[in-house]
Amino acid sequence: MSDRDAGGRGDATGEEAGEPAADNPPVRRVSDWDAERLRGLAGEHETPLYVQDLDRVRENCERLLAAFPDADVRYAVKAHTGRAVLEAVRDAGLDAECASAGEVDRALAAGFDGSRLHYTAVNPPARDLDYVAGVAEAEPELTVTVGAVDALDRLAERGYDGRVCVRVNPGVGAGHHKKVTTGGAAKFGIPYDRAAEATRDAAGRFDVVGLHAHAGSGIDPDQLDSHRELVARMGELARDLSEPSDRDGDDPRDADPIDLEYVDVGGGFGVPYEEDAPALDLPAVAEATREAVAPLPAGVDLAIEPGRYVVADAGVLLTRVNTVKPTPDETVVGVDAGMTDLLRPAMYDAYHPIRNLGGASGEPPVAEREATPVTVAGPICETGDTLGRNRALADPSRGDLLAVGVAGAYGYEMASQYNSRPRPAEVALDDGRAAVTRRRETLGDLTTVEREADRDRTDRPEGDR
């Protein structure tokens, strides 16, 4: 259940259906950020530094709620799990869709109660199931989304008989890269042609409340057909399940209809990473979704669960130029952020816009510099560690500050300590005020778990070590 009744969403939007506020543009480009402010933040908190603007997170929530006024809107927490972001999303009235016990734990800590928590179990580790089954005892309104029949067995073994949503593999996918195209991948969901049967079986053991499918991440305007097809299939399945069925093939019909609450057609709403790419026409996507799913059986709501759309353009990664190396092939601009801070370019060949904010001492303002094609490379000892190739930047110099745009989704979340690099700091902007929400890791943080293990070992009697 979404927070519609709790007063979050209506108050948050204050808009008519499909009409976000005029001062709430469909995208915030890296060129829209206040350069002076970003230079100030980098000066105060050093680099690499993520800046996440909670006001923009709220705007994105508002546009989603305005475009999908009758749907349950859930935030896919994996895109950015920071506490301040979760609280902003919660206050805006979205539910939380969580991919792990850790995400459920964070969502609970941020104030989502069970009725607003959806745990999507993908090949769930035993430890995660134990944890979630335990949470469900205190929060019986929590819903577990399950994509394999034996995962249902594993839930039942833990005494869980609560709310279940069946994840379906719709056989159709979409996404910005094959690694994030989930809809047709065997790993995700119960195959479409077995889903009705599996759902009816599950209804004998659990309170089956929903159907779920997710096409993939980064659906752009020209992939709308796949989205429409997925949604249409899910609508059809919901209609089928809302009828009594003839399970033994010997009419009269011998199985009750399933009393579904919702059909969740996933997230994946794309954002324009390239500076000149058009923004997704969200009202048009909403209209296409409603058309494709209709008519849903009475009492069954549409649900969506975007992650990227909520947080991507609310974040930038700031990084300082530390070397400039002209070579016969290209000019390499070395910066202090790399694939350990922002993995998407190395992992998916993802494009992030980069803007030179200047600041190198003795250099002219960037507006007076010539655009120069450069490769922006990080400090990690990997060839793939580049943030962008062949980018025309205002001629960069050592000491300049670069802003890597649209970095708020799957940015900090995928950061690692590879090459023994401490993870960056993060600052959140809230109504213009800045606060550190994730401190910069130190070299000491890199060895904390080793030192704790050493301590545990030496604390044990000698024979037990």
Ligand SMILES: Cc1ncc(COP(=O)(O)O)c(C=O)c1O
């Ligand atoms: C099940 C599920 N729902 C929602 C999402 C969110 O996708 P996006 O951030 O592209 O909206 C994902 C992303 O991986 C997902 O796996």
